[in-house]
Structures are given as C-alpha cells and as structure tokens.
Amino acid sequence: MDVQKSAMETTVAARLNDLVRERGQLLPALWRVMEEYRQLSPELLEAVSLFMDIPYAEVYGVASFYALFENASGNTPMYVCTDVMCALQGAESLKEAAKANLGTKVTVHESACLGQCDYAPAVWSGSHVLRRATADDVTAAVEAITHE
C-alpha cells in the first residue's frame, strides 16, 4: 500500500513539476491531476497537498467546491444539460438514452446550464459539445468511449 501510494505521489509530482508551488496555482494543479485520473480521490488530493505544500483540508475544501471535480468513478464523464432551455427541448430523453447503454466506462452527470441554449439540447463530453443532440448521438458517443 505504501509503495503504491508513493508511486502515486511520484506520478502526481511529475505531472505538476513545472508549476510554481504557491496557493494561486492550486486550481491549475487540481485540473492537471483531474485530466490525468478523471477523479480527485483522497489519495490524489493528498499527493497534491504534499507537492504544493498546502494542508490537505484546504486542498479538499477547494476541490470539493467544484462540480467538475466530482467524478468518483474515474470514468469518462458525460454531462447532460437538464436546465430549463434544454429540458424544453427534450433533455430528459437524452439522459435516459445515455444511461440505457452505459457500460462501465462512462458516468452520466446532470448539468446546470452549459451555455449552449442556442443548440439545445446539449451534452458535453468533457472535451467537446454535442449540439442539438439526439438520443442516437448520445448512444453513439457512449459507445465510442466504451470502445476506445
């Protein structure tokens, strides 16, 4: 366990190596780790805390504030906007479509307004946006991730 933990610390430290170790770089640091691991587990936050020299409680307090850092499964997140404008255009059915063929590599999150109301309903995969998404689009996106 200790060996594993130190391996994680080493990897995280390598990922953050060129960052200045100051409080103002905490959010960029968390993003880097999030992009690598798709989650911010207690072990990862501990590694960030050690590298940045910021108390764990502070790091946890910041990380847990943000919705995009909530992804305990470590799967690829898929954000279905279910806010007012997308709900008017059938977002509920997209959520069902995404959940129907989920498998083990994707986690579906409901999202507040994604700022894509002109292309409602919208789904965001974490890297790009599916605009005027259909149930078929969402199913295809889930399958694409599953077969990656």
Next chain:
Amino acid sequence: MNEVRRLLPGKQTSSSPISKERLVERGFDRALDYALALEPEEIISTVTKSGIKGRGGAAFPTGVKWSSVSKAEGSVKYVVMNADESELGTFKDRVLLEEDPLGALVGLVIGAHAVGAKKAYCYIRGEYREVEQTLARAIETLRHGGWVGPHGVEIEIRRGAGAYIAGEETALFNSIEGKRPEPRVKPPFPTTKGLWASPTLIQNVETLANVAILFAHDLHWFTAYGTQDTVGTKLVGLSGHIRRPGVYEVPFGTPMQEILDAPELGGTVSGSGRLGAVLLGGAAGTFLTPQEVKNTVLDYPSLGAIGASIGSGAIMVFDDTVNLEWVVTKLARFFAEESCGQCVPCRIGTKRILEMMETGELWTRTSDLRALGQAMKDASICGLGQTAPVALLSILERPELRHHA
C-alpha cells in the same frame, strides 16, 4: 434591419478569428497602436465619454470603474476578463469569443495600460473547453505582435471548474487565488482591493469588446447607435420557444417584440406559436407578460419601469403551454444547489424556497415568499442570494401568468 454587427464581426469577414489578418480586418491593430500611445487618463476619458456600461449584468459605468482602479493606491494592479458565463440562458460571451476572440482581448490589453496593470487573467468556465483553446491561440497572436508579454501585459487563462458562484467578481478572485470561490463582503470593492488585495479591474467579455471597437473607430462612430440613456449595441441570447435561437446584436432601444419577431432576429415564437412569457436576464431575471413584451424596449429605463432589467441579455422564450411553476421550481433547485452556503439568508432561504416550490405553494404562500425574498435581498452577502428570489417575486407580481399552471 435591426440586427447590427459591430461587436460581432460582419458576415463578410473572411479572416480566421485568431489571425493577425483578423486584427487588421477588424481595426484592432489600429485600436492598440492608437490607445497604447495615449496617456492612461486620455484612454479613461474616452471610455467615460463613450458611455459604455458594464455588460455582465450590473450596467455600472465602465469609465468610472477604470478611473477608480487607476487612482487606487498600489504598485501592483490586475485586470481580469470575466468569461465565467454560467447564467441560465446566457451564451453571448461564448459566441463572441468563438467568432471574435481578439476583440475582448484587445479591450483587456487597453484596460491594463489604462490602469497600469502588468498582469491580466481570463477566467473562463470549465465547460467552455473549446472556447478556451480559441482564446489561447488568440493570445498567442497578440504575443507575436508584441502586445502581450514582458514588454506589454502578461495574460494568463484560468479555467473554472463548475461553480456558478465563481462568476461573482470577488468569488472569482478567491478562485484564482486558490481558495474556495466564496464571495467576499463588499466594501472594499475590487477597484481598491481585488486580486491579492490589489486594485483590480474586472470586466465582462462583452464590455471589453466594446472598448476594442470604440478605439478601432471613434466616439462619433461608437455613439451612432443606442438611446439617450444607453449608448451602443447589446448582445442578446434568444433561446427556448423561438424559431431562430442564437445571439443577436441590437441597438439599445430596440422594441422587445421586434427582437422576438423580426425575420433576421428571433423570427417569431415557435412551439404553439403563441407567447406565454419571457424570462429576461437569466435565472435571477424577471418574467415578462406578452403585454409587457409588446410595450417595452431593450433599455434600462423602459424595463426598469416594470421592475425588470436586461441582466446578462438572456431572453428565454416560453410559449403559452409551458407551466411556469415548473420553470420557477427548476430555478429554485438551481439556486439551492449553487448557493455557496457561506451566509444564512442565502443558504437557508434558497432551500426554503425550493421546498415551497416542490410542494406547489407558489400561489398559496405568497406573503411568506415575499417576506423571505425580502430578507434574502436585504441580508445576503452577494448577488446570488440577493437576486435568487427575483424571478419568483416577479411572477407573484404578475398573476395573469398563473393560468399557465
């Protein structure tokens, strides 16, 4: 005929949005060369004379803000572009940054020169990943031109991570500083104590784009559109039951009905084809009845007379089949989830409102809702708590909207 394209590039614009050619095509190179050769006071004087008001929602006079930061004591100052666009129904900054990212950046560089800042941040919401990449490339273009870098101003992009409240200016500072993005008590205002307690100029994307087009032309050109109260044009975001959802640039003073109906703008109501209501300005906006839409223009005095404001420029359109109680319940859930929990009126108030909405008590506990709403307006630390009850209270003032329920 009511669509104008000044902030948004003209439809004949052919250059890539992030290219040096675009800087030239839009007159932004000229704007930079002209403005950066001026004394800071001259820049601020021009911005003040232009009458530009902040486009993030508060409509604070931009020149006054620039002057305050410029005069504030401190050897280190910052400028910040607020691109944390997370307001419900709001996507104008996204479209502006997709179509013309250099405009807002040029405004940011001019702002830095005017207030004496060497460091600038662009804070962009984490969900706008593709826009962030465009922005990064546009910054590189300005770096090649020598406007960004050690001899000009350094610009750093900061990516948010999904927190509506981080768009509140002091919460945004805390986010950049690596703290929890909880709003600070004001005063002190950002103009004297912002990022790392230094004087900070923070502006919305659209406001900065206005500065860029002002300096690319002149006061005479800039003031050709608008009303006596508010000069210039406004980006509005049409969504919901509307045939042509999208961002449109219209002069202040454009009739609300025309924005919905003109063939080059909204192109009329879709869905049932009959307007039920408009939610203007975002989640903390105001519901307008069809009659009010008919009788108002897009300007602060006209909308202020019926208790409404332009807010972020979001125009959410509902046909007459939509149950507005459902909309208000969704808004209540949004605020209850996004409240940072720091102050009691907002933390508890948003929850109580949500409970009342979920039990269908919108029209039966009106005096309780009004009292609670007033307490939140009076006692919350920041704009989120102060404005969370606004849409709800606006519907209580308009009982004719109840028949949708």
